[in-house]
Amino acid sequence: MRPSPARLRHVGPPAGYSLGRVIKVGVLGARGRVGVEVCKAVHAAEDMELVGAVDKDDPLDALTDAQVVVDFTHPDVVMSNLEWCVGHGIHTVVGTTGFDAARLDTVRGLLAANPGTNALIAPNFGIAAVLMMHFAQQAARYFESVEIVELHHPNKADAPSGTARRTAELVAEARAKAGIGPSPDATTSQLEGARGASVDGVHVHAVRLAGLIAHQEVILGGEGEILTIRHDTMSRSSFMPGVLLGIRRVQDLSGLTVGLDRLLDL
Numbered sequence: 554m555r556p557s558p559a560r561l562r563h564v565g566p567p568a569g570y571s572l573g574r575v576i577k578v579g580v581l582g583a584r585g586r587v588g589v590e591v592c593k594a595v596h597a598a599e600d601m602e603l604v605g606a607v608d609k610d611d612p613l614d615a616l617t618d619a620q621v622v623v624d625f626t627h628p629d630v631v632m633s634n635l636e637w638c639v640g641h642g643i644h645t646v647v648g649t650t651g652f653d654a655a656r657l658d659t660v661r662g663l664l665a666a667n668p669g670t671n672a673l674i675a676p677n678f679g680i681a682a683v684l685m686m687h688f689a690q691q692a693a694r695y696f697e698s699v700e701i702v703e704l705h706h707p708n709k710a711d712a713p714s715g716t717a718r719r720t721a722e723l724v725a726e727a728r729a730k731a732g733i734g735p736s737p738d739a740t741t742s743q744l745e746g747a748r749g750a751s752v753d754g755v756h757v758h759a760v761r762l763a764g765l766i767a768h769q770e771v772i773l774g775g776e777g778e779i780l781t782i783r784h785d786t787m788s789r790s791s792f793m794p795g796v797l798l799g800i801r802r803v804q805d806l807s808g809l810t811v812g813l814d815r816l817l818d819l
């Protein structure tokens with residue numbers, strides 16, 4: 554028998570896990586591009602039951618029976634969704650983007666007021682995307698220059714992407730730890746926006762283009778050479794193994810966990 558690749562070992566039910574234990578799952582954003590995939594994946598999982606599928610203007614009460622709610626909605630509504638779920642003692646797995654340090658602190662406060670309720674918030678549930686971020690963080694300390702280009706479908710609400718923001722934070726953290734200063738840049742005259750947004754000092758450029766799904770390049774430059782780390786999402790089904798892993802694990806976490814990397818052996 555062919556050995557299963559490590560990525561599959563990480564995403565199936567853990568060894569010793571009883572398939573008799575069915576997790577009741579609700580989905581917020583159920584008619585959205587990702588929400589539809591989540592409903593299909595939960596429905597197909599033997600150890601899960603889809604007990605509520607809610608979209609814009611549907612009553613949240615439809616989620617009352619859920620043990621875990623998955624949220625792929627919109628940065629403008631995710632905080633009130635979280636408030637409702639945590640207030641009802643329901644664990645959450647959140648893919649919706651738009652979380653900065655202040656929002657994460659608010660979530661920590663909500664969870665502290667409802668002990669025993671946990672949340673997993675991840676800017677990207679794709680295993681390859683998580684590895685791309687991890688490799689970028691590892692490489693960051695060896696290069697003088699770094700910039701990030703993220704490329705997405707034109708219906709995306711936020712820019713830059715949550716993944717690009719998080720990658721920039723991780724890269725900036727690694728550079729600071731290694732004592733590397735800002736990337737060299739002698740620009741003195743520019744059209745506003747030409748150099749992208751600065752996230753913790755790392756320049757991030759956002760492309761919105763018909764035909765794309767979700768893609769990112771981290772470009773690192775040093776003496777006479779360039780390293781490009783690129784990730785391409787070819788289908789939104791790629792997020793599902795990570796989402797299912799989050800659903801299976803969130804009940805055993807403690808309070809707030811940020812990033813799918815925290816559930817993997819990286």
Ligand SMILES: NC(=O)C1=CN([C@@H]2O[C@H](COP(=O)(O)OP(=O)(O)OC[C@H]3O[C@@H](n4cnc5c(N)ncnc54)[C@H](OP(=O)(O)O)[C@@H]3O)[C@@H](O)[C@H]2O)C=CC1
Pocket residue numbers: 581582583584585586587588607608609610625626627628630647648649650651675676677678679715792
């Ligand atoms: N972490 C990850 O791996 C990934 C994260 N994302 C993020 O997930 C989010 C959703 O992405 P995507 O599926 O493409 O977006 P969509 O716009 O396709 O889906 C969002 C859905 O949520 C609905 N919605 C809006 N408000 C509410 C509400 N208050 N309650 C319930 N449902 C609501 C929307 O309805 P309507 O259209 O009527 O407004 C829509 O059907 C984004 O923030 C995106 O960046 C996306 C892919 C992967």
Ligand SMILES: O=C(O)C1=N[C@H](C(=O)O)C[C@H](O)C1
Pocket residue numbers: 650676677705709710713714715716717766767768
């Ligand atoms: O909106 C999307 O499509 C995606 N959003 C997430 C992000 O903002 O990083 C994840 C992925 O890039 C797809």
